[in-house]
Amino acid sequence: MKKYHTLLYYCYSHIDHAEEFAADHLQFCKSLGLVGRIIVADEGLNGTVSGTPEACQTYMDAVHADPRFAETDFKIDEVAEPSFIKMHCRYKPEIVHSGLRDPKIIDPTKETGKHLEPHEFMEMKDRDDVVVLDVRSNYEHNVGRFKNAVTLDIENFREFPDKIEELAAYKDKKILTYCTGGIKCEKASALLLKSGFKDVYQLHGGIIKYGKETGGKDFEGKCYVFDNRVTVDVNHVNPTEVATCHNCGVTSSRMINCANPECNEHFTQCEACGWKMEGCCSDTCMDHPRKRPYDGTGYYVKVPQPVNLEKIRRRNHLTPARNSPPA
Known part of the structure; x- marks a missing residue:
């Protein structure tokens, strides 16, 4: 239960x-x-x-x-x-880190792509005049993505603005953006509009909501999530696996962080290779002196720093209040 x-x-x-x-x-x-x-x-x-x-x-x-x-x-x-x-x-x-903090450039509270509910997204995604665009990072779309989606070679969402020119060929298409829960699409779709794309949409609630409301049809693999579960099932209609082990190539959606903290690469690794490689992505990392003990999970907890409430309040009292963005 x-x-x-x-x-x-x-x-x-x-x-x-x-x-x-x-x-x-x-x-x-x-x-x-x-x-x-x-x-x-x-x-x-x-x-x-x-x-x-x-x-x-x-x-x-x-x-x-x-x-x-x-x-x-x-x-x-x-x-x-x-x-x-x-x-x-x-x-x-x-x-969500995009490097686009100036509301004069984009402001998701004022203009974003048109929100599509999951069933609307499912109905539109296979049309000839539509491009489905995954705005997530490599490690996310490598483990799961929509069938026939356009993916970007980015290590972090802050690299998305640099990829706009690569998408120029799709300017005459309807662009359907999606991400895990919808947050990246707010800025991605706003930037696409700012860059001259005319017909931009976003999946409201992201992959997670799509799976809950449609059964996840045509989402291939698993959805990466930012908690201890690492990945979750989405597709209960026509599921398939797309990820492979970084080391041996066998089908696997099991994701870990490299046991070498100076590498810390996030990658797919089957359980057998996990034990064989001691949670490392390479022989070089296996020989690293700071290699962390591998317990079969490849998950390493960060030690949080205590919050100094008084220091924060004192600093805020000495700093003029920020002005709200114009209405």
């Missing part, structure tokens, strides 16, 4: 004193017994949290009660155990 819930969500909405908000929000999450990872920026929230159904409901109610986040769309998964070990809530310049 699955006793816990995992929530995936984001919301673009300006937050005054966002760094202080992050510290207070961390304490609130801990008071509910939640674990997870939340990014707070001036531009909004991006989070995945996990806990009991009651704690998750209390959290969702509190977020929705704040007028800034009233429209937040939570994707809810039932899980057998919490999807994280600890609770992190950190302030960062963006809720």
Whole structure:
């Protein structure tokens, strides 16, 4: 029986004193017994949290009660155990790192691609005048992607703006963007529009919502998620595997981080190669003096730094309040 819930969500909405908000929000999450990872920026929230159904409901109610986040769309998964070990809530310049922080360039609260509900996306994706565009990183789309999707050779979403020119051949097509939960598409679709693409759409709620509402038809492989589960099943209609082991080439969607912390590459590795290579991607990494002990998971917990609430509040009181973006 699955006793816990995992929530995936984001919301673009300006937050005054966002760094202080992050510290207070961390304490609130801990008071509910939640674990997870939340990014707070001036531009909004991006989070995945996990806990009991009651704690998750209390959290969702509190977020929705704040007028800034009233429209937040939570994707809810039932899980057998919490999807994280600890609770992190950190302030960062963006809720998804794109390098596009200037609202004069793009502002997801004002203009993005047209949102398509999962069934609308499924109905449109195979048309001749449509291109389905995966805006995620290599390690994500290598383990799972929509059939016939265009993928980009990027290690991180911040590289997406540099790939716009490569997509120029599709300017006369309808562009259907997708990502895990929808957050990257908000900025990706906005940038495509800014770059002269006329007909841009995005999958509302991302792959996760698509799987829940359509059965995941034509999503090949597994969906990468940013918690202890690493990947989740999406397609219950016509499932297939697309990922292969980095070392031996056998079909495998099992993802790990290299045991060499100075490499830390995120890659697919079958269980047999995992034990043979001691969780490393190469012989060189196997011989590295700082190699971490391999326990069969390839998952390594970061040690969190304590939050100094008083230091943050003192700094905010000495710094003039940020102006809200123009309406």
